Amino acid sequence: MSHSFDDISAQLKKRHRQSSRLKWISMGALGLAGLFLVLFFADMLSKGLPAFQQAQIQVQIDYNEDAQRMGRAALDPEVSRLVSRTFERLIPVRMRDNPELLGTTETRWVLADSEVDQYLKGHRHTLSESQQATVDALVEQDRAELKFNTTFFASGDSKMPEAAGILAAALGTVMTMLVTLSIAFPVGVMTALYLEEFAPDNRLTQLIEININNLAAIPSILFGLLGLAIFINFFGVPRSSPLVGGMTLALMTLPVIIIATRTALRSVPDSIRHAAFGVGCSRWQVVRDHVLPLAMPGIMTGSIIGLAQAMGETAPLIIVGMVAFIPDIGVSFTNAATVLPAQVFTWAGEPDQAFVEKTAGGILVLLAILIFLNATAVMLRRKFERRW
């Protein structure tokens, strides 16, 4: 029995309706995900961007005798309440180091107290009516304004929000990632090379493979416990240091790099290996001269993504003590340090209103670095992608 086109079309209508419904549902899901992303970014930007500006006040500093003991005495009492205490504390130190300052005066821009900062930004603050009037007057005279916040990018943590910066944590992150990369990359790549190119396919290697895949799914905090138990308690690696943090994160990154490398190696066609064996390459020459160069973009991409993941990790670092208060800028593998996400975590726990924007600002810096790393991964893949 044959059907006319009209018969068939009538039957098909239901199927077409079904597929268009599915299309709309999936588009809705995508829209929802996009909306969340936009909301997240908008919230972070609106909260975090003010952190990149900081109120400063122009003050006259009078280096008198009282100021040698108490910095506040050098300032006009009305203004002194509005200036950051970190600056006031520095005045006696400066005078001791430079005795010739005694009796002179100086006019300069200094950090304002965080409450003044919050007031100028229109946020919640604790300034009294009279203090607000003083600030307003200073603004009128162009002696108080919001300037680009160099302190945020150039100093370490501080209990005073206006003086707190992200540099110590950023350096800590760099040091930690150096340790992680220099351990996880060679060990991971060589492990994958052995498993993929040299090892026989038997029970033992299958067992190892399953365990590596499981390792990638282990909650990261367990790696922190391992780091604490083995590296700190057993091997005596200094706690809170980039060394122990980097080693712990390396453990976490290893499976990611191994899996990415194996995938990259597997994607190299066997015809290349056969060609190389055919001209008399030894197994190592096949790998070094032919397989590795082709797999490198994939290996790099996987490693960078693994590194980015480690960079955003906080939980295992809390366990090995890297959530520390680090006011000094230092570059050392063995001294106590903190990392960006841990710094964000610390600031998020501060009660001071001014720390809210520091937290968001820290997240923005972290996000910028992660986006940069991921973009690098994509670019590497594009650039070195080879066809054969």
Place this chain on the structure above:
Amino acid sequence: MPRHESYPPEPGQPVTRNREANHELSIRIRDLSLWYGETQALDKLNIDIYQKNVTALIGPSGCGKSTFLRCLNRMNDLIPSVRIEGLVEMDGRDVNAAKMDEVALRRRVGMVFQKPNPFPKSIFENVAYAPRMHDLVSRKAEQDELVEHALREAGLWNEVKDKLQQPGTSLSGGQQQRLCIARAIAVQPDVILMDEPTSALDPISTATIEDLMDKLKQQFTIITVTHNMQQAARVADYTAFFHLGEIIEYNDTKTMFANPATKKAEDYITGRYG
């Protein structure tokens, strides 16, 4: 001689009937058997391969031609489940002996594959890589000379001499296959194995490769697997007919095609199956 009699006459002896007096032995194979796991793929092969000739291996799919070919440079080593028994003797040495280094063997027995597989490197590098690796060249000038020589031998020089730095994969299929031949002859092997070298190529490229084989046999022993009966008839001096892992008949090509000794070979050659 009556046809369709039991053949070969004596078990354990090579099955060649007609051999030109001046053809010298290159590879001697005795009782060669091969298993993939439990499956036997080759069953007690006996065959003599002669120097500076083209030997064609023909037979239906899955009859063990390619497997046999890969025994000659031990490419089967790469497959973990393979087990080999019997003798493959070259230059008085057992190729499968533990002492034999497969790298040394492959240096003397080159290979060209079914699908052209140039390295994803420049044309120059494709040819220069192996000689440099085997320390056949030391100076840059020697290397240039050797690359040019190999490319000329492979009949590719005039087409690529102005673009040696371009990737080998940018060439056409037929050119890629000739590049692979140049790569194989650059290390001056004794034997070149070709595993259906023209099956992925168009008729014109195929004719070029066939002419090339005819020319190269003056210097090299060529063993080629082919599905194309006419090709075997055109290029081969000797032809071996494989069926279900056995060599049914091995003879000089003229006799083989004009007057096959076995019914199976005759049926295959006349196209009754395959």
